[in-house]
Amino acid sequence: MRELIGECQQCGKNVYCENGFFDGVQENGKLLCNECADEKNRHNGENPEVHNLIDAIRGIITASFRCA
Numbered sequence: 001m002r003e004l005i006g007e008c009q010q011c012g013k014n015v016y017c018e019n020g021f022f023d024g025v026q027e028n029g030k031l032l033c034n035e036c037a038d039e040k041n042r043h044n045g046e047n048p049e050v051h052n053l054i055d056a057i058r059g060i061i062t063a064s065f066r067c068a
C-alpha cells in the first residue's frame, strides 16, 4: 500500500507512505523527502553535539508520525 503524502518542500519530489512507513520527514510543519532531510542534517552536522541533538529530534518526529 502506497499513499501520497505530499511534495518535498525542498526538491518537489513526491513523498509517500509505504506500508505504514513514512518516506520522509516533517519538520516545523514542512515536508521533506529523506534525501533532503539527510542533506540538511549533514550541513548542520559540523558540530557533533548539534548533530546528535538533531538525530534525536528527528527520531522522535519519525517515531511519532504514523499513517494508515
Ligand SMILES: [Zn+2]
Pocket: 008, 009, 010, 011, 012, 013, 032, 033, 034, 035, 036, 037
Ligand atoms: Zn527532497
